[in-house]
Amino acid sequence: MIESLVPSGSSFSGDIDGLFLLIVVITGFWFFATLGMFLWMVFRFRARPGVPAEYITGSEPHLKSWITVPHAMIILCDVVLIAGAVRVWHDVKQWMPAEAEPIGVVAQQWAWTFVHAGPDGVLDTPDDITMIDEMHVETGKSYVFRLESADVLHSFSVPVFRLKQDVVPGRTILGWFKPTLAGEFDIQCTEICGIGHGIMGARIHVETPEDHKRWMTSVSPSGVASL
Numbered sequence: 001m002i003e004s005l006v007p008s009g010s011s012f013s014g015d016i017d018g019l020f021l022l023i024v025v026i027t028g029f030w031f032f033a034t035l036g037m038f039l040w041m042v043f044r045f046r047a048r049p050g051v052p053a054e055y056i057t058g059s060e061p062h063l064k065s066w067i068t069v070p071h072a073m074i075i076l077c078d079v080v081l082i083a084g085a086v087r088v089w090h091d092v093k094q095w096m097p098a099e100a101e102p103i104g105v106v107a108q109q110w111a112w113t114f115v116h117a118g119p120d121g122v123l124d125t126p127d128d129i130t131m132i133d134e135m136h137v138e139t140g141k142s143y144v145f146r147l148e149s150a151d152v153l154h155s156f157s158v159p160v161f162r163l164k165q166d167v168v169p170g171r172t173i174l175g176w177f178k179p180t181l182a183g184e185f186d187i188q189c190t191e192i193c194g195i196g197h198g199i200m201g202a203r204i205h206v207e208t209p210e211d212h213k214r215w216m217t218s219v220s221p222s223g224v225a226s227l
Helices: 013-044 061-093 209-218
Strands: 101-108 111-116 129-132 134-138 143-149 154-158 163-167 173-177 183-189 201-207
Touching: 013 061, 101 134, 101 154, 111 134, 111 201, 129 134, 134 209, 143 154, 143 163, 163 173, 201 209
Parallel strands: 101 143, 134 201
Antiparallel strands: 101 111, 111 129, 143 173, 154 163, 154 183, 183 201
């Protein structure tokens, strides 16, 4: 359902979409059940000539089930939602892939700096490739990103990956993703960070291994390229 609006482009995006769908189904059921009951009661207990009003306290045994049964069903729904959320949270947040290429991500007012590991696959070495507002990754490879802020609070969001992580000044925050869909997609800052927040956008280029290798060899020999 969500994929029809925003493509699904990472190894865990389908799990997050499934969790959202589960929430929509459960909350949608209770919404329509409550609305239907409300409309039925409006019709059932409407004013009619010669029919006296009823005084209901709610303590009558035959009426208590209208409270206890829905409550029990809601608790069961909560357990299902919590179990689904914990499973997705564990898969996305509680571990890192053993074999992953590092990427440095620095947020600042109002741009993104991406530091790609060069041919040696290691950050903070002379062959690092630095790009402004442009990230390049390849399909099928896992990446661990290192988030830092140069000034205020930002939020690193890649909708196609179903990825969002706040960037907190003074902290280095790690996360990961594995692209599965080639293409060019949005990177957003989703935390209001000042007057230029609305234009703080970037692009992520998800390339095939062949295209990614060609891009890496096309950058300047110094390892520095910017828009």
